[in-house]
Amino acid sequence: MTTADTGAIKVMVADDQEIARTGLRMILDAQPGIEVIAEAGDGLRAVELARRLRPDVCLFDIRMPRCDGIEATARLAGPDVADPMAVVVITTFDLDEYVYAALRAGARGFLLKDAGPDLLSQAVRAAANGDALIAPSITARLLAAFAGTGPAPPQAQPIEALTDREEQILLAVARGRTNNEIADELHISLSTVKSHVASLMTKIGVRNRVEVAMWAFETKRVAR
Known part of the structure; x- marks a missing residue:
């Protein structure tokens, strides 16, 4: 609830x-x-x-x-x-x-x-x-500036390979897109987006969208 x-x-x-x-x-x-x-x-x-x-x-x-x-x-x-x-x-x-x-x-x-x-x-x-x-004009900018300044992530690669769709979701989250915006951009339902985000977080071992974005920068999936 x-x-x-x-x-x-x-x-x-x-x-x-x-x-x-x-x-x-x-x-x-x-x-x-x-x-x-x-x-x-x-x-x-x-x-x-x-x-x-x-x-x-x-x-x-x-x-x-x-x-x-x-x-x-x-x-x-x-x-x-x-x-x-x-x-x-x-x-x-x-x-x-x-x-x-x-x-x-x-x-x-x-x-x-x-x-x-x-x-x-x-x-x-x-x-x-x-x-x-994760506002594109603020959060992504800060993540790009600070990613790599701390210790390397304990797990640089996912437990299980990401699907093509999960890679798309990963980039969208890192760029500050909301679930609704991702659904519109990829022409999929909101519930499908949420399911992919949950699966993505499990695979890369993070707890929230901020950490998803940080992981994307740390693993060079998003250029600074």
Whole structure:
């Protein structure tokens, strides 16, 4: 069951700047079906509140005192977390060099600090429904810039060879296409796209679309 079936998407915002938290709250609370239920000014408080309140989506700044956004993300959504939460990271592309680490820590997506209301709400809705925002103008650009800056992936090739269709899906995800856009481009049903994406993630050993895109860049299937 998705959050769309149970009411408003509950969001927690964590940023060490009060003006930034206030701005994010105002933007999100103005969106239909989204409600900010908590704020935190540092990473440790964010982790504590998230574990207690279980919001549908955590929106984290990377640079926070006591525990930065990367560590907070790892504690809530990392590979060793039994019941990972949905985390979207907000960063400044020109200054922040920790995006790759945030994605490796389990972030389901990320935005630039100057993202507008539409993109912000899209990212929250995508994360709440088990998807990830892979915007061609933002996410693919960042993935291309940061792919390869961290340790090599533990498994460079898939467990089982990808089918031609799965290779098409892989490239589309890496380029920021949503499931609906992929369905339209490939002239297949939405359920078929979802089935291919699930199979693809199993074969390459990743958990979400952000990691699918990263894997595509790391294995040179998408040129930088």
